[in-house]
Amino acid sequence: MSLDAGVRRVLSEFLHEFATRMKWSEEAAERLRAAGEETLMSLVERGGDEGGLRRLRVAARSDGNDAVIEFLAVPQGTNLEEQMALIRENAPPADAREMSLRLLGHYASSVRHRRYGANDLVTVRVRGPR
Numbered sequence: 660m661s662l663d664a665g666v667r668r669v670l671s672e673f674l675h676e677f678a679t680r681m682k683w684s685e686e687a688a689e690r691l692r693a694a695g696e697e698t699l700m701s702l703v704e705r706g707g708d709e710g711g712l713r714r715l716r717v718a719a720r721s722d723g724n725d726a727v728i729e730f731l732a733v734p735q736g737t738n739l740e741e742q743m744a745l746i747r748e749n750a751p752p753a754d755a756r757e758m759s760l761r762l763l764g765h766y767a768s769s770v771r772h773r774r775y776g777a778n779d780l781v782t783v784r785v786r787g788p789r
Contacts, residue, residue, distance in 0.1 A: 666703075670695050670717060677719045677726065687788040690766050691726055694785050697763035698770075701739050701756070702732050702781065724787035725768070732779045739763075739781060740772040 674695045678688035695717070702715070716731040742760055763770060769784040 666715075667696060667699065670699055673717065674719065674728070681721055681726065681787065683726075684788045687785075691728075691785045694763060694766035694783050695728055697759050697766060698728070698730055698739075698781055698783050700759045701763065702730060702779070722784070724789075726785045726787065728783045728785070730779075730781040730783070732781070738772045738774070740770055 671692050674692045675688060678691050683691070699715075714732065718729045718731075720727050720729075739760065742757075763783070766785065767783045768786045769782075771782045773780045773782075
């Protein structure tokens with residue numbers, strides 16, 4: 660699956676509807692959509708890689724005032740949670756992927772990446788409006 664405008668649009672609309680149902684402010688809804696897009700960008704294939712993402716399932720649920728988004732995908736071979744931990748806070752980003760991971764870390768209050776057999780499960784928590 661390539662990161663085309665249609666996939667991003669569908670994800671953005673899904674997360675916008677979710678934020679609307681939660682009665683979030685526009686600022687909080689935008690943070691949720693941005694966290695979703697950065698997670699998607701981190702999961703999809705890079706540079707035409709043949710081993711890229713083939714299927715994706717996204718679910719969102721509320722947890723108190725927060726939103727939890729779960730991305731279930733065919734594995735990419737890298738763990739986003741580990742990569743985010745390796746990025747030095749004050750160093751300039753090395754590439755677009757590192758920039759995307761930094762943005763995800765900014766928008767999300769937590770990111771957890773687990774692998775189960777042939778599947779990656781990325782759980783992203785975004786704080787609701789305070």
